[in-house]
Amino acid sequence: MIDRAHVLDRLNEIVDPKSGQGLAAAGLVQGLALSASRAGFMIEVGAGDIALYEPVRLAAETLLAALPGIERAQVVLTSQADPAPYTPPEGAVRVRRGARLSDEAKAGMTPARPPSKGENPAHVKHIVAIASAKGGVGKSTAAVSLACAFRHLGWTVGLLDADIYGPSAPRMLGSDADPKVNADKKLEPIAAFGLKTMSIGFIVDEGAPMIWRGPMASSALNQLIHDVAWGSAEAPLDILIIDLPPGTGDIQLTLAQKLSLDGAVLISTPQEIALIDVRRGAVMFQKTGVAILGVIENMAYFVDPSTGEKVPIFGEGGARRTADDLGTPFLGEVPIDIALRQACDDGRPLVATDPQHPISQRFIAMAETLAARLNAKP
Numbered sequence: 436m437i438d439r440a441h442v443l444d445r446l447n448e449i450v451d452p453k454s455g456q457g458l459a460a461a462g463l464v465q466g467l468a469l470s471a472s473r474a475g476f477m478i479e480v481g482a483g484d485i486a487l488y489e490p491v492r493l494a495a496e497t498l499l500a501a502l503p504g505i506e507r508a509q510v511v512l513t514s515q516a517d518p519a520p521y522t523p524p525e526g527a528v529r530v531r532r533g534a535r536l537s538d539e540a541k542a543g544m545t546p547a548r549p550p551s552k553g554e555n556p557a558h559v560k561h562i563v564a565i566a567s568a569k570g571g572v573g574k575s576t577a578a579v580s581l582a583c584a585f586r587h588l589g590w591t592v593g594l595l596d597a598d599i600y601g602p603s604a605p606r607m608l609g610s611d612a613d614p615k616v617n618a619d620k621k622l623e624p625i626a627a628f629g630l631k632t633m634s635i636g637f638i639v640d641e642g643a644p645m646i647w648r649g650p651m652a653s654s655a656l657n658q659l660i661h662d663v664a665w666g667s668a669e670a671p672l673d674i675l676i677i678d679l680p681p682g683t684g685d686i687q688l689t690l691a692q693k694l695s696l697d698g699a700v701l702i703s704t705p706q707e708i709a710l711i712d713v714r715r716g717a718v719m720f721q722k723t724g725v726a727i728l729g730v731i732e733n734m735a736y737f738v739d740p741s742t743g744e745k746v747p748i749f750g751e752g753g754a755r756r757t758a759d760d761l762g763t764p765f766l767g768e769v770p771i772d773i774a775l776r777q778a779c780d781d782g783r784p785l786v787a788t789d790p791q792h793p794i795s796q797r798f799i800a801m802a803e804t805l806a807a808r809l810n811a812k813p
């Protein structure tokens with residue numbers, strides 16, 4: 436890998452037009468990311484200075500690209516002001532590891548501020564986010580499966596992949612299409628398996644967002660929500676399913692604050708360690724006034740193919756208990772299933788390609804329950 440100090444040294448050959456110092460010395464090299472063949476960083480300047488710094492950005496990118504071994508260089512210019520930091524309301528519930536919520540704590544979880552009344556994209560009837568505080572528990576799998584399940588029920592469905600740092604929709608839907616811009620200057624969502632979908636993965640190079648800081652990722656997410664032609668007056672979208680990245684960070688807060696979500700569905704695996712994160716996620720959504728529509732227990736068990744017996748690999752029934760504990764509906768369990776994993780990896784969602792499969796049937800039943808909770812028909 437190329438030497439970091441050497442790269443910073445070289446970047447100092449470019450002069451910051453404002454301070455007259457070298458770029459690195461002026462503190463303008465942010466989030467420098469170096470790998471064997473890629474280099475990139477971000478320049479953050481005042482909103483009025485974008486034009487002034489565009490030649491600087493270009494010079495820096497050219498310099499990086501010319502470094503030995505570097506095949507791809509990217510320098511991003513941004514003028515994002517940091518959004519106001521999230522301060523939990525007074526008396527916010529902190530959930531300790533393994534803690535069960537007391538009645539007092541639960542009472543404290545009623546929204547401390549009124550539900551977010553952000554502006555939703557035009558012609559979208561319902562918006563539901565799929566979330567978990569922990570990574571790798573099957574959010575994207577559930578988001579794609581539920582989206583296809585709603586489609587199966589006759590809804591017009593959008594799927595927004597809000598995982599800016601690790602998009603998965605292109606892979607799970609087997610598409611690498613380039614979105615087109617329509618006459619209204621909005622991006623047309625990509626059509627796949629009857630869904631309208633959008634992901635940062637359709638727009639920028641894989642790896643590019645890795646060097647984005649929180650405010651930039653939030654602004655990219657804003658564009659995925661508002662600069663996409665999700666629905667029109669003639670063809671409104673019945674539901675937009677949002678596949679969230681793991682955690683309770685900037686992206687989740689941007690969503691909770693900027694949109695009027697119908698609610699969130701929390702995904703968990705059964706073991707205690709994962710459930711602590713479910714509680715964390717639930718507290719965050721409830722504090723920001725977003726309803727929890729239900730909890731799904733994923734990877735609930737594995738059916739031993741030789742005996743047909745259920746093997747509870749990660750323990751049993753924890754998500755159901757946590758849902759009860761939080762006073763939110765339990766939507767159902769999804770076992771570990773090879774066909775489901777294979778379908779995700781192949782980019783052919785199981786629910787769309789084989790709706791009669793027992794796993795597909797479970798997701799369809801969950802979509803029906805959610806539809807009832809949303810009190811809506813397509």
Ligand SMILES: Nc1ncnc2c1ncn2[C@@H]1O[C@H](COP(=O)(O)OP(=O)(O)OP(=O)(O)O)[C@@H](O)[C@H]1O
Pocket residue numbers: 567569570571572573574575576577598601603679680681733734769770771772773775776777779780
């Ligand atoms: N019920 C299941 N049975 C078998 N494999 C599953 C199941 N659910 C998810 N997987 C597999 O587990 C992996 C992680 O799932 P997925 O990408 O949906 O998780 P995630 O929560 O979205 O992860 P991240 O936090 O990274 O966004 C994938 O390979 C997926 O195919």
Ligand SMILES: [Mg+2]
Pocket residue numbers: 574575576598603678679680
């Ligand atoms: Mg995911």
